[in-house]
Amino acid sequence: MTATFALHPLAELVPPMTADEYAEFKADIKAHGLREPITLYDGKILDGKHRYRACRELGIEIKTHTWRPGEGQPLDFIISENIRRRMLTTGQKAALALELRPAIERELAEAKPVPHGVQGLPPSRSASVLAAQKVGISRSTVDEYATLKQEAPDLAKQVRLGHIAITSATVERLARRPHPKPKSPTVADLSERARTAATAFAKSVAALTSARGDVTFMELWAIWAAIFEVQGYLERIARQHRLPIPETPGDLKRLKGKAQ
Numbered sequence: 001m002t003a004t005f006a007l008h009p010l011a012e013l014v015p016p017m018t019a020d021e022y023a024e025f026k027a028d029i030k031a032h033g034l035r036e037p038i039t040l041y042d043g044k045i046l047d048g049k050h051r052y053r054a055c056r057e058l059g060i061e062i063k064t065h066t067w068r069p070g071e072g073q074p075l076d077f078i079i080s081e082n083i084r085r086r087m088l089t090t091g092q093k094a095a096l097a098l099e100l101r102p103a104i105e106r107e108l109a110e111a112k113p114v115p116h117g118v119q120g121l122p123p124s125r126s127a128s129v130l131a132a133q134k135v136g137i138s139r140s141t142v143d144e145y146a147t148l149k150q151e152a153p154d155l156a157k158q159v160r161l162g163h164i165a166i167t168s169a170t171v172e173r174l175a176r177r178p179h180p181k182p183k184s185p186t187v188a189d190l191s192e193r194a195r196t197a198a199t200a201f202a203k204s205v206a207a208l209t210s211a212r213g214d215v216t217f218m219e220l221w222a223i224w225a226a227i228f229e230v231q232g233y234l235e236r237i238a239r240q241h242r243l244p245i246p247e248t249p250g251d252l253k254r255l256k257g258k259a260q
Contacts, residue, residue, distance in 0.1 A: 003062050005052065008044035010074055013099040014082050015092045015160050017050055026054040037063040039081075041074050047081050075103055079134050090137055091159035091166030094145035097131035101142075104130050141166065148173055198230070 017025060034055055038048030045052055046067055055062045067074060079100070082088070088096070105127040132139040148169055149156035155169040185193075205223060208215060238245045246252040 003064075005038075005040065005062075005064075006044045007049055008041050008046045008074075010041075010078050010103070011045050011047065011049050013096060013103075014049070014078065014086075015088065015095055015162065017086075018162055021162075022050060022054075025050060026057065029054045029060065030058055034060055034063055037065040039067050039077075040064050041067040046074055047078050073107075075100065075107070076134070083135060088135075089159075089162050089165065090141060091145065091164070091169070092162050093135040093137050094141045094166060095156070095160040097128075097135045097137065097142045098146055098149065100131040100134065101127040104134075144170060152176065201226075 016022075029051065034051060036048070036051065038052050039046045052062060054060075067077065079096070082096075083093075128142055129139050132142045145156065145159065145166060148159065148166070152169070152173045155164070155172055158164045159166050159169050235245050237243075244255055246255055
């Protein structure tokens with residue numbers, strides 16, 4: 001009967017193999033045996049959780065190696081071993097880096113001096129920078145995965161398992177966001193736009209009075225047609241709001257004076 005060991009919390013940080021990866025991995029152990037011993041730390045599995053599972057299922061004797069402090073930091077060890085052996089996707093590395101942040105933050109609280117490159121940064125930001133460096137990706141990618149985990153945990157899970165790329169998951173996350181309907185302009189907005197357009201139109205027509213060259217009837221006809229069309233709209237608006245309609249420029253001045 002094979003020995004039984006619990007998993008160390010650090011071993012839980014490493015993304016699991018996909019079903020196909022594990023099936024191929026297990027077949028290799030069945031054919032060639034356990035080539036690399038499982039590393040224990042504090043009597044628990046630090047590295048080799050997939051090897052341990054395969055050996056248990058196959059009934060193969062488990063070989064172990066006890067990690068010692070002289071071999072470095074256990075966190076760095078498990079990262080380097082899994083980055084070296086596993087073909088982790090960028091998204092899986094981001095997931096691993098995010099999982100590492102609390103442990104790195106605890107290390108930073110005890111570290112003297114503060115590691116180069118993170119002096120002056122808040123502990124959480126420093127941990128993000130160092131976690132990204134340890135797995136070989138950018139901090140922005142770690143932040144991207146953190147946002148994904150918060151806004152779309154189902155997509156984050158697929159990224160961690162290596163089923164989809166983090167870029168594809170981000171596109172899907174953004175596509176899920178509700179798109180607010182454009183706000184309808186107010187009467188004041190529309191009035192201001194109309195005044196601005198009318199002023200520009202009047203200046204353009206005024207410029208024709210001193211322009212060189214001949215103006216054709218069709219050119220003037222188009223301008224008059226636009227004026228009559230606008231006049232029709234103005235009269236319709238005035239009737240809708242029960243406002244007086246001026247018939248001459250003099251009427252317009254008198255009505256403006258009364259309104260003021």
